[in-house]
Amino acid sequence: AHLARIDAIDEKVHAFLHVDREGALAQARAVDAKKAAGEKLGPLAGVPLALKDIFTTKDMPTTVGSKILEGWIPPYDATLTQKLRAADVVILGKTNMDEFAMGSSTENSAYGPTGNPWDLTRIPGGSGGGSSAALASYEAPLAIGTDTGGSIRQPASVTGTVGVKPTYGGVSRYGMVAFSSSLDQGGPCARTVLDAALLHEVIAGHDPMDSTSIDAPVPPVVEAARNGSVEGMRVGVVKQFAGEGYQAGVVQRFNESVELLKSLGATIVELDCPSFDLALSAYYLIAPSECSSNLARFDAMRYGLRVGDDGTKSAEEVTALTREAGFGDEVKRRIILGxxxxxxxxxxxxxxxxxxxxxxxxxxxxxxxxxVDVIVSPTTPTTAFPIGERADDPMAMYLADLCTIPTNLAGNSAMSLPCGLAPEDGLPVGLQIIAPAMKDDRLYKVGAAVE
Ligand code: GLN
Structure with a gap:
């Protein structure tokens, strides 16, 4: 049914870069066979999923939305991919994204933009716009994203879906193409809080292949999602997450969410976090710096594209020609900045x-x-903007992550979930919940209470 849905609408939405029809059907049949044989099934047996094209898959291409990896089929599965397979998940294919996860609109994909299913002329967020669009258009019930500065939460916010950035180190980065290693974190995307929790539990946990992976039990996210409550909780509202640039309808829905939390038994505490005003500037030095180092491996020798290798040029010339042709403008901008x-x-x-x-x-x-136990804020200052509106204005694009970036810099956990539609444009608004490191279960407890 999901493959049929993809056939029917993905030409318009363009959530997927690659649909693995044969592989998905084979996996589904394998689950049926296991079931018929009375074998033990994985926790998400037979559930289809859309995988962001940043995780390596040994039977499918992995492009990271870039021409420099066009046609590259990795020799190994990412730890996350292995965990999905072990849970008997059916991987439908790989989703569109801003090149190397750099962007907030999916317009930086080398393979063309993705439309927001609520209004195809608008952006589905980024960098994980393909995953969030696949959920919002019912092409998949579960998806995977990665969040370096907001790329799970901001797409969730503007498509009316749920997205969680786990605590840094909570989900393995082994086989997740690196952008900014000290910030990058994979996480679950879904249409409900409980679905996200069920996926979270499958992909999280210690991995010896990732030196920054946390060696501690996974927070009890599913139990929390099944027992939503804010009774007696202290909920913080940070005064820096407001003011100029916030759309009226976003502020309205956020204030209503705060009232809802109060009515459900939470105490609201006003917080002053003065350094948050500097987060965006710090991020746009740290992320490009790490990117300039990480992307040095794309040298035309080891992976993917190779341009100008005609026997007359030096290795340096081939590397330069390949990077010139293979990297898009935003990626080049970041490498130079870093x-x-x-x-x-x-x-x-x-x-x-x-x-x-x-x-x-x-x-x-x-x-x-x-x-406080958790902090709440709008996920992003505005609803989905029109495709093209900020494409030539990097600074305007960067502002989309004003509320999400502080969490990545600190390494703690955060969720975005829908909190209504903005009255002025009828588009989804996201509520962000932030919890301390390794207290990811609080996100689900609060999320399930207000969902
Ligand atoms: N939009 C931010 C950036 O362009 C964050 C991207 C992300 O989280 N991968 O860097």
Missing amino acids: TYALSSGYYDAYYGSAQKVRTLITQDFAKAFEQ
Whole structure:
């Protein structure tokens, strides 16, 4: 049924870069056979899923939305992919994304944009716009995203779906193509809080193949999602997550959510987190710096595209020609920014300062979580904007992640879930819930209560 749905509408939505029809049907049949034989089934047996094209899959291409990896079929499965297969999930295919996960609209994909199923002329968020669009258009009931600065939560917000960025280190990054290694985190996307929890439980857990993976039990997310409540909880509202640039209808729905939390028994606490105002600037030094280092591996020798290898050119020339042809503008912009920020003479002024701000943000969160159990905010300042509106204005694009970035810098966990439609445009608004590191279960407890 999901393959038929994809056939019927994906030409318009363009959520998928690759549909693995044969593989999906084979997996589904294998589940049937297991069931018929009375074998034990995985926890998500037979449930179809849309996988962001940033996780390696040994039977499918992995492009990361870039021409530089066009046609590359990885020799191994990411840990997350292995876990999905072990849970008997049916992987439908790979979803569209901003190239190397850099963007907030999926317009930076080298393979063309994805439409928002609520209004195909609008963006589905990014970088994981393909995954969120697949959910919102009922092409898949579950999806996987990655969140470096908001790429799970902001797409969830603008498509009226649920997305969770787990605690940094909660889900393995092994086989997840690196953008900014100290920020990148894979996580679950779904249409309900409980569905997200069921997927979260399957993909999380310690992995010796990832040196930053946390060696501790997975927080009890499913139990929390089944027992939603905010009774007696202290919920923080940060004064820095408001003001100029926030759409009236977003603010209205957010304020209503705060009233709902109160009526369900939560105590609202106003919080001041002054360093949050610097988060975007710090992020746009740290993320490009790490990106400039990570993307050095795309040298035309080891993976994917190779341009100009005609026997007359040096290896350096082939690398340069390949990068020129294979990387898009935003990726080049970040590599140049990061290389500059890391260069000797500038390192302390830029990268060093950004790391100090990162520490201040972590301290602001630590102080806040002495006073509250969770923090709430709008997920993103506006509803889905029209395709093309911010495409030539990187600064305007970067503002989409104003509320999501502090969490990545501190490494704690956060969820976005729908909280109604904005009255002025009828488009979905997202409520963000933020919890301390390894307290991901609180997101589900609160999310299930207000869903
Ligand atoms: N929009 C942010 C960026 O462009 C975040 C992307 C992400 O979370 N992968 O870097």
